[in-house]
Amino acid sequence: MHNFIPPSRFFPYLTWTEIEAMPDKENVVIIQPAGAIEQHGPHLPIIVDSAIGMGVLGKALEKLDASIPAYAMPSLYYGKSNEHWHFPGTITLSTETLSAMLMEVGDSLYRSGFRKLVFMNSHGGQPQVMQMVARDLHIKYSDLMVFPLFTWRVPHITKELLTPKEAQLGMHAGDAETSIILALLPDQVKMERAIAEYPPEQPEGSLLTPEGKLPFAWATRDLSKSGVIGDATTATREKGLQILESVSDGWVMAIKDIYAFRQPQSDREC
Structure with missing residues (x-):
């Protein structure tokens, strides 16, 4: 049941009695992973995002x-994935449903x-x-x-x-995601089906991009026929192991910061 x-x-x-007796509960860090079940091209399983989250954590x-x-x-495991819903197998929740669950x-x-989530x-x-x-949870519970x-x-x-090029334009099911899934779930990757596909280029000089400071709304089929936005052909398990080690090291740093964090308190009365 615990997976990775x-x-x-x-x-x-844990039992309820262990939770009740837990010392310094206000500073215990509870981590809720959230992923998706959605298409990741012809070579990757639809569990990619959820697997990466659990593997890294x-x-x-x-x-x-x-x-x-x-x-x-x-x-x-399920998330808001309606940008991918034109591809079979994608399961999506609405914004309202996901928000209510969280x-x-x-x-x-x-x-x-608990006071740290x-x-x-x-x-x-x-x-x-x-x-x-x-933000809504913190407004509801000021000490959360x-x-x-x-x-x-x-x-x-x-x-x-x-x-x-991949670092700039790779967004989905490309080198990084394929490599890390080769490290986590190697038997579920079909590298013989891996392809490279990048989104159509915007007119020269345009400030607009699918992601970034000045984005436009898009569905995946606007950017890709295969569901891949990037180059999956260059992925390797060795690269994925390096990525897994590095990203998980970053998360160790983040969890330590969160454990030591104290909510800022201004002197203003309002």
Whole structure:
């Protein structure tokens, strides 16, 4: 049931009495992974985002100092994936459903006495949902510290392992994701089907991009016929092992920061 997570760090393996008696509960770090079940081209399984989140988190919790109390919740495997729903196999929740699930997880953990909650999101289609729910939970419970984090935003070396074009334009099912799945679930990767496909270029001089500071709305089929946005053909397991080590090291740093974090308190009265 714990998948890649060390059993001693898997929240559902605790009893209610262990949770009730947990010391310094306000600083225990609870991590809710959130992924997706969505197409990742003809060569990768649809569990990619969820597998990456659990794989990275499991490796990070293995490395984390035993004196830091941190626990992984079961992954939320389904996410807001409607940008991919033209491809068979994609399962998507609405924004409203995903938000309600996250809010109610937060409510439940708050009732149990926890005050530090991490949303560890591994799907690029839903960071805004995580951010809005995190803010709403903190407004609802002023002493609840919520961290809406994206798995790939911690310090890591991944871009150093990619070509300049892939580092700039690779977005989905390309080199990085294929490599890390080769490290985590090698038997589920069909490299003979791997392809390279990049999105159509915008007119020269345009400031608009699918992602970035000035984005436009898009569905995956607008950018790719195969569902791949990047170059999967250059992926290797060796590269994936390096990525896994580096990203999980970044998560060890992040969890340590969260454990030591104290919510800022201004002197203003309002």
